Amino acid sequence: MRRPTGRLFETRLWVTGAVAAGAVAVLGPLAGLLWAWTAPEVTYVIVQGEALLAEPEGQGPIGIDARFALIGLAAGLLCGIAAYLAGGRGNDVALLLGLAAGGCAAALLAWRTGHMIGLAGFQDAVRHARDGTAVTGAADLRARGVLMFWPVSAVAAYGLLEVAVRRLPPGDRGDGGPGEPDEVGGGELDLESAPTGGDVDGRER
Numbered sequence: 258m259r260r261p262t263g264r265l266f267e268t269r270l271w272v273t274g275a276v277a278a279g280a281v282a283v284l285g286p287l288a289g290l291l292w293a294w295t296a297p298e299v300t301y302v303i304v305q306g307e308a309l310l311a312e313p314e315g316q317g318p319i320g321i322d323a324r325f326a327l328i329g330l331a332a333g334l335l336c337g338i339a340a341y342l343a344g345g346r347g348n349d350v351a352l353l354l355g356l357a358a359g360g361c362a363a364a365l366l367a368w369r370t371g372h373m374i375g376l377a378g379f380q381d382a383v384r385h386a387r388d389g390t391a392v393t394g395a396a397d398l399r400a401r402g403v404l405m406f407w408p409v410s411a412v413a414a415y416g417l418l419e420v421a422v423r424r425l426p427p428g429d430r431g432d433g434g435p436g437e438p439d440e441v442g443g444g445e446l447d448l449e450s451a452p453t454g455g456d457v458d459g460r461e462r
Contacts, residue, residue, distance in 0.1 A: 277355025
């Protein structure tokens with residue numbers, strides 16, 4: 258079968274990358290819901306209309322960031338493995354770009370979705386609560402660097418699988434012998450090395 262070339266090949270790569278990015282990005286809101294559900298609660302105290310941490314030295318904010326990092330790491334690894342298993346030779350660059358872009362979008366969506374859970378009630382409590390009132394805050398990130406865990410782990414998982422499995426490069430089907438019909442003319446020609454002292458068709462007479 259003749260492989261797509263030229264603009265058709267480039268279009269196929271763009272579509273592959275876009276599909277991969279979209280498939281990863283849609284997982285972001287689900288990860289955000291999981292983060293909001295599993296994140297530890299952080300208590301604030303209202304002082305003159307502002308919310309201050311009840312325990313500045315507590316582990317709550319650190320735990321929220323750590324939980325997001327773990328979810329992003331796990332999701333990225335799964336996305337990278339799934340993309341590698343679903344992909345094929347010749348799609349590697351497109352899939353890697355799709356994983357990187359989709360992972361960034363998914364991480365941002367996860368952060369914003371998780372942060373919105375309970376945010377309206379928290380803001381309302383801050384506006385109307387008396388001084389000294391304790392309220393539970395909404396999940397939020399303080400270490401924004403953890404947003405990169407998702408795309409980096411996805412690309413890393415894909416790359417490690419490529420190193421371990423080592424797919425044959427495009428155009429090489431692993432056939433034995435010098436001739437490979439798919440190398441020239443899209444499967445129309447089969448070039449073979451000629452024996453020493455003569456050509457494939459024999460000596461001319």
